[in-house]
Structures are given as C-alpha cells and as structure tokens.
Amino acid sequence: MSKITLKTASVLAFERKLDPSDALLFSGAWADRNNASNWSEITLREKSVRGTISNRLKAKDQDPTKVDAAIESANLQTVDIAALDSQHDTLQMRFTLRVLSGAGTPSACNNADYQQKLQQTVQGYVQDQGFSELAKRYASNLANGRFLWRNRMGAEQVEVRVARLVDGQAAQNYCFNSLDFSLRNFESNSPELEQLAETISKGLAEEEHVLLEITAFARLGAGQEVFPSQELILDRGRGDKSKTLYQVGNIAALHSQKVGNALRTIDTWYPVEEDQLALGPIAIEPYGSVTTQGKAYRQPKKKMDFYNLLDAWLLKDQVPAVEQQHYVMAILIRGGVFGDAS
Template sequence: MAKKDNIASVLAFEKKLVASDGYMFGTTWDDRTQISPLPLQEKSVRGTISNRLKPAIKGDPAKLNAEVEKANLQRVDACALGLEQDTLNLQFTVKVLGGITRPSACNNALFKQSYSTAANTYITEQGFNELARRYASNIANARFLWRNRVGAEKIEVQVKAKNSKLDESWTFDATHFTTRNFDFNDAQIDQLASHIATALASEDDFVLLDINCFVQVGKAQEVYPSEELVLDKGKGEKSKILYDVKGIAAIHSQKIGNALRSIDTWYPEFLDPETSAGPIAIEPYGAVTNLGKAYRTPSAKQDFYSFFDVWARGEKLSRVEDEHYVMATLVRGGVFGESDK
C-alpha cells in the first residue's frame, strides 16, 4: 500500500481530559466550613522606571534623573485573602473521557483502520496505566496551583471520582509529592490512576473528578488567579487584568489542563541537569512558551508527527516511552491532518 493512499488530510481528536475553570475562595485552615468567594481588587500605583535605558540616557546623570522623575502610573488587578483568612480554597472538576480509538474526524478509511489497530494494541499492552499514574500524580501534588503552590505551608487536595458505577474519594498531602519527577509510589495515587486509566481505555465511558484544594499561605496574603491576555490595549487601560467569573477570581481551564498534562519526561534533554525543564506539558513540539524553547524538534525526529506518522500506520516505535508520548498527545486532542499533495 502506497503511503499516499493512507493519508488523512482531515484528522482531529477531541481532548479526553476536560478541565473546568478553577474558582478561588478564602477560608481558614482550622475552620474550612466558612468559605467566601475571592473578588478582584483594583489598585492604582506609581511605579519606578526599571526598564533598560538607551545608552545616551544611561551615560548622562541629568537625563537619567529626568527619566526617574517621570510618573509611571499603573492600574492593576490584584487578589488577596481577607484579613482573617489564611487559606486559599481552589475548586474545579475534570472529566476523563474514553473513545481514544476513534478520531472525531478522519477522511481516510485506510488510515482510520490502521490507527485504530495501533491504538487498540497500545490499550491491550499498556492500558493507559503509566499516563493515568502521571495525571493522578499531578492532581496529588497540586501542580495546578502554579504560583499559589510556592511558599505554601500546608496543601491538602481532596478528590472525588464519580460516574454511574463509582463514588470514591481520597485526600492527599501535596507537600509529600514533588513536581520534578514521578519517581514515587503511593497506594492512593494508584487507586485514583486505575479509575482514570479505565475511563481512558473505554469505548464511551467517563469519570468525573471533583477536586477541592486547600492551601495555607498566610493571613491576608496575595493569591494568583490567571492573568488575561488583552490585545490592543489603549491608553488608560489597566496594565494587568486578572480573570474572574461573575465576580469570583479564577484560574483558566486551559492553565489547569496544562498542569495536568505536564507529564513529558521522555524528551531528550530531561536527563541533562543543565538544560532540563523538568516535566513539560504534552505538546506536539514540546513547546514551553515561558522559556521560548521547543524541546521536541522535527530535525531530531522527536516531535509528535515524526512518531505518529509511522506508528499510526502499523510500525512499532523503538521505545515504549515514545508510544506513551504519542497517546498522551492524542489525549490532549488537536487537529493533526497531513497534506495529501
């Protein structure tokens, strides 16, 4: 069979980890029965000049003083706990879906058949066990808190898993689990992972994870919702706009999803302490935008498409870790059509 007869120019997969926005509330560690939504607060501040200056200004004290005297007025959003509150409460849900063996769109029957065979073989041999354990670990270690995790004294993650046949719950002390690797064993993580793996491997089943996280950060301390990306800001606009939903500070669902799928330790530079970024989010090119770097390049044949194009047509990959990466990218979802020209 010629490859051109087995090309899907229309190919898409729906994401299988569907996170909600994360809603932020304030409470106290000793009495969590009383929680209140955290609103955004607007501040007007006068900042100092701190950007790099032109050589002509740097070398002239008079010009430098003139720059420093200029008002750097800013309006920004902020969010903080109440005066008597010392604990952030973050609430969100994650729905884990099955049906990975069927693309949501595919215009080539031969490719669809060969892909389905490869996916079913992976499920039979691996059963999503490794991926599910890593997703469960990122829930247990509270990676989804992002900056709110830094400097926290205590972190408790409460998880409930529900569907028509399941109703179980677990409580994790996130401070016991690192975010730098997945080299640990925990019976509760294994139990949660088994339900995630079962849902992912199913034809059309699901499991809903209800996650309730408490983070002791200190009385009246600032907390960090998602920051909005605002294009074409005009004069007078705020220089920092935070995300809220109907007056409740929140973290974007995309940011929570990025944290959950930060399981890629299979990229080539992970083992190099000088260049490793730790576990990175599953992306077709291993993109880490805040570092301005792609860790999986086509030139090194470590990107998703280099693996997927041969694996989905029936060839085995040289490492099982590469199969994990391919399937994790499909769980992420996306449009992966190939040009048929």
C-alpha cells in the first residue's frame, strides 16, 4: 500500500491554556498592602479639556492666516480618566489566572491522521523538553509585573504577590520585588521564581490543578493617574467622548486579553537582522507581529513563522531547533484557529 500523504486539517483550533481574568484596579497606601479593607475601588470620571491644534498640516493649510484660524478653533475633547485617591499613593491590580492542561490537543480537528501525528509530536516535545522553559518565562512575567503595562513605568516600588488557591484558600504564597526582575530578558532568578515556574509547569503537564491569584502593588504617588484598558469604539455615532476606558461593575480594569498578551511576551527566539537592535521579548504571535511598530518579525519568506515551522515539523518530519520548538508550543498554549482554509 502507498503511504498516505499527510495534509494540514482544514479545521484546526486550540483553546488557550493560560486563562487570565480581567484585572481590577484599586487605590490605597503602600503601608496598607497587608490590609485589604483599606483599599478603595478606582472609578472612572469624565474630564473636558480645551486642547490646541497640533496635528501635521497639509501644504495647502500652512498659510499663516489659515494656521491662525485653525488655532482659534479649539480642540475640545471629553475623555475618561482614572486616578488614585488624593490621599493614596499606590495602585493595586488584582486578577486570577487558570493554568490548563492539554496543550497541543486541538479543540476542533477534522483530520484524524493529522491529529494523531500532532499529539505524537507534542508528546515527544514534552518528554524531551518538558514545560520548564516556557513556565519559567510565564512566571517571570508575573514576577516582573509586565502585566501592569504603563502603570509600571516610573513606579518607585513594585511588588507582586502570587497565591496558589486550593479550595478557595491560599495553599502557597510567593512575593516578588518586581524591579529586581528585568523586562528585557529572562536571566533573573530566585528560589521563589523557580517554585512558581514549577507550579505552572505542573499545571500545563496535567500533574496538578493550578489556579493563581495575582495581586500587584505599584507605588506611583498620591493622586496620580492610572491607566486601565481603552475601549475600541467601532460605532463612532455613540457618544462624543474621544477616549473611553474599560470598567467592570464601575471599577476601572484591564482587559483579560491585555493581561494575557503581557504574560505571553516571551518570544526572544525571532530572527534579528544584523543592522537591527534586539527589541527584547515580543508577544507570542504566528507572524511575530508587533502592532506598535507595524512590523512582523517572523516573516513567512524566512520560514520562521508558526505555520512554516509547524508544517515542517509535522508534515516533513523536519524537527526545528529547540528554541523554535518552544515557540511552536507557546503558540499552541496561546490558542487560536490555524486550519488550512481551502
């Protein structure tokens, strides 16, 4: 009998295995980190401002009289704002994180042969490499407070506490001084970080049920502005605000997607040109896309994107370098729809 040529499934989907909740924001004092009752919810308020025209003008609009006329027309805006209480100097951010097993097992696949080969490949990776490298990087992004995003910048002190919950109670506790951990690499280490990484690794490997509660404190200064997620308003006919912030039950919050993006910012294995400066870790994405730069660091032409690496590994039995195996597995942990559309 002739060997059946393996083809990518046209229906292929994976559920995410790192599942964060929305992150809620609270206001309090740095000295009250151990007293939960002294923290108040951060709510949104509106602010109306009279801005100036500062956008780049077209050549036809650069006549002095036209510029003066434009400046006279004030740039009126109504925006959402969130800030600490005037008596409080510290932001508290809270969210939970589920670590799920079954990485590499598709939630939908319409090709049994392909699914069998995929599971064999994933099992081979787990036996040879395990989840220790990926788990350490996820743990590092909890310890360094990357999920605080702009709220971390310029903070005088940042502390992250991680509690592993069993039956609703904290069975293990970890505490990190986030400023001791780099955002540029994953070389920082500590005994607590190793223990947290081992816990996450066991959750991914289905050895234990893992639910984490993360509480971060950033000392910013009394009354300082904080930065929840900004809503994308697709229907511009709704309201007249130029900036709408996200809230959950009247509490300012970050989207779970934004928290998840920070946790999976672990890709240091992307190719870098000789004339390029290394960007540091980027989020795990099929094409290595960095939207703030408008650039994809894993171009299909270089065969370093997720689809080329996965197809070479599964369909052609060309085993990628260990670093790229980590990357492919991180994509499967991230989840998504990866079928070969006809």
